[in-house]
Amino acid sequence: xxxxxxxxxxxxxxxxxxxxxxxxxxxxxxxxxxxxxxxxxxxxxxxxxxxxxxxxxxxxxxxxxxxxxxxxxxxxxxxxxxxxxxxxxxxxxxxxxxxxxxxxxxxxxxxxxxxxxxxxxxxxxxxxxxxxxxxxxxxxxxxxxxxxxxxxxxxxxxxxxxxxxxxxxxxxxxxxxxxxxxxxxxxxxxxxxxxxxxxxxxxxxxxxxxxxxxxxxxxxxxxxxxxxxxxxxxxxxxxxxxxxxxxxxxxxxxxx
Amino acid sequence: xxxxxxxxxxxxxxxxxxxxxxxxxxxxxxxxxxxxxxxxxxxxxxxxxxxxxxxxxxxxxxxxxxxxxxxxxxxxxxxxxxxxxxxxxxxxxxxxxxxxxxxxxxxxxxxxxxxxxxxxxxxxxxxxxxxxxxxxxxxxxxxxxxxxxxxxxxxxxxxxxxxxxxxxxxxxxxxxxxxxxxxxxxxxxxxxxxxxxxxxxxxxxxxxxxxxxxxxxxxxxxxxxxxxxxxxxxxxxxxxxxxxxxxxxxxxxxxxxxxxxxxxxxxxxxxxxxxxxxxxxxxxxxxxxxxxxxxxxxxxxxxxxxxxxxxxxxxx
Numbered sequence: 001x002x003x004x005x006x007x008x009x010x011x012x013x014x015x016x017x018x019x020x021x022x023x024x025x026x027x028x029x030x031x032x033x034x035x036x037x038x039x040x041x042x043x044x045x046x047x048x049x050x051x052x053x054x055x056x057x058x059x060x061x062x063x064x065x066x067x068x069x070x071x072x073x074x075x076x077x078x079x080x081x082x083x084x085x086x087x088x089x090x091x092x093x094x095x096x097x098x099x100x101x102x103x104x105x106x107x108x109x110x111x112x113x114x115x116x117x118x119x120x121x122x123x124x125x126x127x128x129x130x131x132x133x134x135x136x137x138x139x140x141x142x143x144x145x146x147x148x149x150x151x152x153x154x155x156x157x158x159x160x161x162x163x164x165x166x167x168x169x170x171x172x173x174x175x176x177x178x179x180x181x182x183x184x185x186x187x188x189x190x191x192x193x194x195x196x197x198x199x200x201x202x203x204x205x206x207x208x209x210x211x212x213x214x215x216x217x218x219x220x221x222x223x224x225x226x227x228x229x230x231x232x233x234x235x236x237x238x239x240x241x242x243x244x245x246x247x248x249x250x251x252x253x254x255x256x
Numbered sequence: 257x258x259x260x261x262x263x264x265x266x267x268x269x270x271x272x273x274x275x276x277x278x279x280x281x282x283x284x285x286x287x288x289x290x291x292x293x294x295x296x297x298x299x300x301x302x303x304x305x306x307x308x309x310x311x312x313x314x315x316x317x318x319x320x321x322x323x324x325x326x327x328x329x330x331x332x333x334x335x336x337x338x339x340x341x342x343x344x345x346x347x348x349x350x351x352x353x354x355x356x357x358x359x360x361x362x363x364x365x366x367x368x369x370x371x372x373x374x375x376x377x378x379x380x381x382x383x384x385x386x387x388x389x390x391x392x393x394x395x396x397x398x399x400x401x402x403x404x405x406x407x408x409x410x411x412x413x414x415x416x417x418x419x420x421x422x423x424x425x426x427x428x429x430x431x432x433x434x435x436x437x438x439x440x441x442x443x444x445x446x447x448x449x450x451x452x453x454x455x456x457x458x459x460x461x462x463x464x465x466x467x468x469x470x471x472x473x474x475x476x477x478x479x480x481x482x483x484x485x486x487x488x489x490x491x492x493x494x495x496x497x498x499x500x501x502x503x504x505x506x507x508x509x510x511x512x513x514x515x516x517x518x519x520x521x522x523x524x525x526x527x528x529x530x531x532x533x534x535x536x537x538x539x540x541x542x543x544x545x546x547x548x549x550x551x552x553x554x555x556x557x558x559x560x561x562x563x564x565x566x567x568x569x570x571x572x
Contacts (some may be wrong), residue, residue, distance in 0.1 A: 050448060079450030087448075093441035096434075103431070104438045108450035110431040114459065117430030118423045124430060131431070171450060 001063060003028045003175065003207055004049075009058035011041075011048055018044040020231040021058070026224075028174075031201055031208040033218040035242075036228030037251060042211045043088055045228070046177055049209075050085050051075045064174040079108050084173035086164040088180050088211070094153040098144055098163055101152050102135045105170030138166045141200075157184040161193075169204060176200075178210040182217050194220050219243070227251065275414050282410050292410075294522055296478050299413040300471045301514035303420045305498040306507055307467035310424050312496070313504035314433065315460045316440030318371060321362070321378035322495050324385040325355040325465040327487030329472025331395055334404045334482055339394075344407035348416075348473045355469025356462050358385075363461035367454065382492055389484030400483025401476075408478035416474060420467045425507050427463065436460055437505070501542060503549025512550050 002025035011019040019041045026032050034042050047053045049060060051073030060070040064082030078084070084105070093101050110131055112123040139145040142162045147155065152163060161181055168176055181197070182190045194217050201208055212218050218225060219239040227235040227242060229251040235242060242248055278295075281287045287295070308322045329351035336347040366377040390398045427433050438446040439453050447453050476482045502513025520538060524531040542550065 052444070052448075075444075075447040076450055076452045078448065085448055087445065091442045091445035091448075093438050093445065095441060096437060100434055100437075103434055104446065104449050104451065107431060107435055112431070114427075114432055117432045118427050120426050128431070167449065 002026055003063045004209075005061045005063075007059050007061070009045075009048060009060060010056045011044055011053055012056045017231050019048060022228075022231075022233045023058075024226060024233060024236065026207060026209060028207050029201070029205070030223050031197065031210070031221050033222035033225045033239075034209065034211045034228060035213070035215075035218055035225060040228035041231040042228050043179060044231075046085065046179055046209075046211065049177060050078050050083060062175070079105075079171040079173070082172075082174035083177065084168035084171040084175075085177035086161070086168050086179055086181060088183070090157075090160050090164055092152040092160055092163055092167075095151055097149050097151055098139065098155070099132065099135060099148040101163055102138060102167045102170045103131055105167035106131050106135060108171060135166075135170060138169055142166050142196075158186070158189045161185065165200075169200070172204075174205075174207065176206050176208045178208065178212075180211055180213065182212060182214045190214055190217055193217070197221055271418055275411075278414070279410055293478075294518060295410075296408060296413055296474070298515055298518045299417045300475050301495070301498060301518060302417050302511050303467055303471040303474070304495045305502065305510040305514045306420050306424050307464040307471070308495050309499045309502075309505065309507060309510045310428065310436075310460050311464040313499055313506070313510075314428050314440065315436040315457060317367065317457055317461070318375045319378045319461070319464075320375050320489070320492050320496065321380075321382035321385075322464070322468055323487040323489070323491035324382040325359060325468035326472035326475065326491070327385055327389060327482075327484065328358050328465075329355040329469025330476035330482050330487065331389065331401070331472075332469065333473030334401050334476040335395065337407060337477060338401065338404045344405075344412070344473075344477060347407070347477065348412075348470055351469040351473035352466045353469075355472065356466035359462040359465025360458060363458040363465075367457040367461060379489065379492075382487075382489055386484045386488055389487075396483070398483070398485075400481055402481040404476050404480050404482065406478060406480060408474045413474060416470055420470070421507060421511065424463075424467070428507070432456070432459070440505075497539065501539065501549055503551045506549065506551045509549050509551035516550070 004026040006022055006024045009019060009022045010017060022045065034045065036042055044053065048055055048070070051070070052075050054073065055070055060073070062068045062081060062083065065080075068081050093104065096104075110127050112127045115121070116123045136145055136148065139148055142165070144159065144162060144166065147159075152160060155163065161184065165178065165181065182193055185193060197208060198221050200206065210218075210222070222239060224236065225239050225242045226233055227245070227248050234247050234251060235245045237245070278287070282292060304322060304326060308319065311317050311319050311322075332354040333344075333347035333351040336342045336350045337344060362378075362381050366374060366381070369377055389395065395401050428436065435446065435451040435456050438449070438451055439456055443453055472487075498513040498517055499510055501517060502511070503509030521531070521535060524534055527534070
């Protein structure tokens with residue numbers, strides 16, 4: 001059974017149809033890629049998947065922690081539903097430490113309440129030290145544990161991307177949405193990320209959807225690729241099929 | 257190694273020593289009533305600044321209506337102690353309660369607004385409260401309410417300040433406070449990570465209003481007399497100036513700001529004609545040379561590092 005089902009999804013901003021009539025489904029345990037030229041509606045699609053926008057028509061249905069449809073999407077509830085994401089233009093909490101950034105990802109797993117926070121009751125100490133220990137484990141995976149106290153803004157770009165992924169993972173999602181995870185990384189970092197993502201997928205039993213322009217990454221790890229152009233889904237299939245699809249080649253390179 | 261560690265024991269003893277020492281000085285008459293009046297003002301300003309810092313400095317919600325919560329607290333306590341002749345603790349409790357309720361009621365509709373719009377909405381709220389105060393005859397209307405019993409003692413003042421500082425700094429160092437700082441830093445990302453931004457904005461507005469209400473009670477029960485005009489727009493600006501001056505998101509900064517600005521205006525009273533000019537120049541210079549406020553960055557970092565170190569020893 002698919003864990004994400006998108007049914008005739010459209011989103012219009014005034015007269016512009018940013019996402020138009022997209023239907024697709026994603027099976028659990030896959031890494032799927034979404035590619036397409038700039039302005040094809042990929043990020044809008046992610047924003048629809050995470051409740052930042054609500055669809056103009058059509059629906060999204062998740063089978064994660066429970067069945068949820070896009071009617072009840074709210075951005076702050078997505079993490080609870082099992083969906084976490086990263087952003088194209090990194091959105092870290094710049095003045096907060098790496099540790100605190102990732103702890104925000106862990107937010108929904110903490111609910112010791114306001115009164116214990118105000119009075120530092122024992123549950124405060126218990127929960128906080130558990131959370132920090134778990135976050136530290138995550139930071140070790142990304143080789144960031146020695147930088148836990150640095151403010152996020154002081155990290156190089158590639159590491160900021162890693163912190164964002166770690167923050168998303170801290171929410172313990174079932175579905176991880178990565179918006180251009182390799183943007184701004186050098187080829188070696190991209191290669192590291194490629195193997196890391198496969199490892200993360202198995203370790204955390206995740207399904208990953210990623211938007212990416214780096215074809216070596218997409219073709220290397222995605223079992224299925226969806227191609228967007230002008231808000232429409234123009235092709236889908238295995239990386240091999242996509243590479244030889246005439247419509248895809250036309251979208252990227254132009255042609256008759 | 258938890259609640260009763262060495263550091264807490266040390267802080268507690270410092271708190272008690274300051275309390276006892278100052279109490280002794282006041283009782284012996286070394287601190288005269290004029291000096292004590294200024295100490296009361298500093299204490300009230302610390303409570304106001306720290307509570308506004310929670311809203312504006314930590315959560316990033318620009319509020320220009322903080323004095324209105326203070327006025328609700330002041331009138332609540334005044335009515336309870338002067339009109340109903342109930343003890344002071346009932347006045348403080350009522351002040352905190354009614355101010356918090358006002359914060360909740362005002363927060364729910366206005367906190368959907370962002371930045372400048374929120375500032376204008378809270379400004380309007382402050383004016384509304386003032387006008388309501390001016391038009392209710394039971395609480396004296398424009399002539400104000402007098403003969404309020406003077407219950408605010410050193411003990412009440414000191415422990416209110418300590419409680420405010422302690423509770424607010426505990427709050428900002430919990431997961432709740434982290435969520436608030438995340439909202440300030442990037443609201444969309446915070447929301448995507450599962451932070452219910454509306455809930456937290458309303459929560460800090462309510463907590464901030466609660467402490468402002470306590471400050472109002474202390475004010476009313478020290479100065480015998482209150483009138484709606486004392487809690488107008490200018491008072492809100494004064495509090496905001498302390499917060500910005502001390503450093504947004506720095507509790508130690510708010511305390512330092514409240515103390516320093518009160519002392520500066522105290523000294524400037526000897527030159528009444530130039531008072532506001534010099535005061536403004538000082539504010540201007542601080543903002544030019546320390547745009548993050550007195551303890552802005554430093555305070556923030558100090559506070560971060562210590563938090564992190566604690567966490568490290570906790571995770572051991």
